[in-house]
Amino acid sequence: MTETLPTGTQTPGTQTPPAFPVPRECPFAPPERYAELRAAEPVSRVTLPTGKQPWIVTRYADVRALLADPRVSADIRHPNFPAMGIGEQEAGAKSRPFIRTDPPEHTRFRRMLQAEFTVKRIRDMRPAIQRTVDDLIDAMLDSGPPVDLVTAFANAVSTTTVLGLFGAPTDDIEFFRDVTRISGGRTSSAEEVGAALASLFRMLDGLITAREQAPGDDLLSKLVVNHLRAGVVTRHELLSAIGITIVAGRETTTSMIALGTLLLLRHPEKLARLRAEPELMPAAVEELLRILSVADSIPLRVAAADIDLDGTRIREGDGIIALLAAADHDPEVFPDPQRLDLDRVNRHHVAFGYGVHQCIGQNLARLELEIAIGTLIRRIPDLRLAGAFDDLEYKNDAATFGIEAMQVTW
Numbered sequence: 233m234t235e236t237l238p239t240g241t242q243t244p245g246t247q248t249p250p251a252f253p254v255p256r257e258c259p260f261a262p263p264e265r266y267a268e269l270r271a272a273e274p275v276s277r278v279t280l281p282t283g284k285q286p287w288i289v290t291r292y293a294d295v296r297a298l299l300a301d302p303r304v305s306a307d308i309r310h311p312n313f314p315a316m317g318i319g320e321q322e323a324g325a326k327s328r329p330f331i332r333t334d335p336p337e338h339t340r341f342r343r344m345l346q347a348e349f350t351v352k353r354i355r356d357m358r359p360a361i362q363r364t365v366d367d368l369i370d371a372m373l374d375s376g377p378p379v380d381l382v383t384a385f386a387n388a389v390s391t392t393t394v395l396g397l398f399g400a401p402t403d404d405i406e407f408f409r410d411v412t413r414i415s416g417g418r419t420s421s422a423e424e425v426g427a428a429l430a431s432l433f434r435m436l437d438g439l440i441t442a443r444e445q446a447p448g449d450d451l452l453s454k455l456v457v458n459h460l461r462a463g464v465v466t467r468h469e470l471l472s473a474i475g476i477t478i479v480a481g482r483e484t485t486t487s488m489i490a491l492g493t494l495l496l497l498r499h500p501e502k503l504a505r506l507r508a509e510p511e512l513m514p515a516a517v518e519e520l521l522r523i524l525s526v527a528d529s530i531p532l533r534v535a536a537a538d539i540d541l542d543g544t545r546i547r548e549g550d551g552i553i554a555l556l557a558a559a560d561h562d563p564e565v566f567p568d569p570q571r572l573d574l575d576r577v578n579r580h581h582v583a584f585g586y587g588v589h590q591c592i593g594q595n596l597a598r599l600e601l602e603i604a605i606g607t608l609i610r611r612i613p614d615l616r617l618a619g620a621f622d623d624l625e626y627k628n629d630a631a632t633f634g635i636e637a638m639q640v641t642w
């Protein structure tokens with residue numbers, strides 16, 4: 233954080249700051265406006281659909297500095313919290329997902345999950361994820377083209393995996409898709425978000441009861457025995473923690489599997505290299521994560537003190553959005569940022585965020601992407617879009633950038 237006095241201190245002027253969010257012109261790059269701002273006004277005011285006027289931050293160094301700064305709060309109850317969905321803040325203030333809390337409250341949840349979310353447990357999920365992926369590809373091959381890759385594959389892989397983590401039934405995948413769509417939808421009302429979360433909590437409550445009666449060795453049993461029974465968390469807190477993990481883990485990974493495949497389909501020479509050198513898959517996954525940065529505007533914060541950044545004073549109580557896609561396309565850090573470079577040396581992207589809230593599921597997400605995309609391109613080598621690239625529709629109004637549907641053929 234800069235020690236010098238601010239030279240270009242900004243305060244909201246009489247003019248209304250430009251509207252935010254802005255849609256992407258290209259699905260594989262952040263909005264062009266981010267680059268203009270990064271060069272000219274790296275800390276700038278915007279106006280949200282709610283009327284709030286937070287700062288957006290577009291430089292890699294600033295995004296990392298802010299997300300690691302203890303003077304920055306993620307508490308959703310703050311009146312200036314820059315929630316983008318109209319119902320998100322009101323519903324979030326009630327359900328208190330730990331992603332929107334601060335230490336020490338946040339630390340308690342983070343420790344609880346991290347204790348059970350071990351590297352070994354994730355590694356042990358590889359055969360199950362591979363089986364899920366193979367079964368879904370078998371079903372696609374059996375049904376024949378065209379197939380919507382989002383529904384038939386991406387969403388099914390991510391939802392089955394995150395539910396498998398908690399031993400939740402996977403026979404109603406659409407239910408979870410609806411819960412996430414409503415709770416992450418920017419036009420959902422507080423009542424709609426509340427009702428969607430309540431139905432999720434009801435389902436999870438039944439699972440907790442079952443584990444209380446007959447605990448096993450699974451992650452949920454460990455959470456029940458080691459944390460709920462031990463009085464570390466209340467039942468509502470446990471429900472909220474599991475609920476946000478399912479919601480956070482589903483939509484992001486679905487988007488990444490579908491858009492990552494799409495991006496590769498646009499680069500046949502890279503696809504050919506990946507098929508020939510499958511050991512490059514982990515490097516490809518990092519590049520896809522960086523380029524797509526689908527969780528661009530998920531890190532929402534409020535300044536808990538005055539903060540000087542790039543000559544601008546962010547005042548205590550101001551909202552802040554640390555734009556991950558802007559950081560991951562900062563040419564100072566990632567030269568030629570839109571280039572899909574399988575040999576790129578710098579892999580320190582912030583697609584999973586940074587600081588205390590950095591994604592807890594990132595190793596699981598990496599594993600899913602590697603298996604899902606790697607198996608898909610190997611088993612269906614002539615996979616291609618069934619329609620025109622220009623006709624595809626994207627989700628610009630959800631918390632996570634994504635694609636509505638993607639018909640593929642082979």
Ligand code: HEM
Nearest residue numbers: 331477480481484485488527531584585589591592593597
């Ligand atoms: C490619 C897929 C994913 C992306 C891009 C992604 C991105 C992110 C980002 C950017 C954050 C930080 C938000 C902030 O700072 O406000 C985050 C947090 C989180 N993610 Fe992920 N995520 C992914 C997959 C997953 C998966 C698979 C899970 C769980 C199984 C998960 C669970 C969580 C949770 C619980 C948090 C909150 C952590 C905290 O506040 O301490 N995510 N994720």
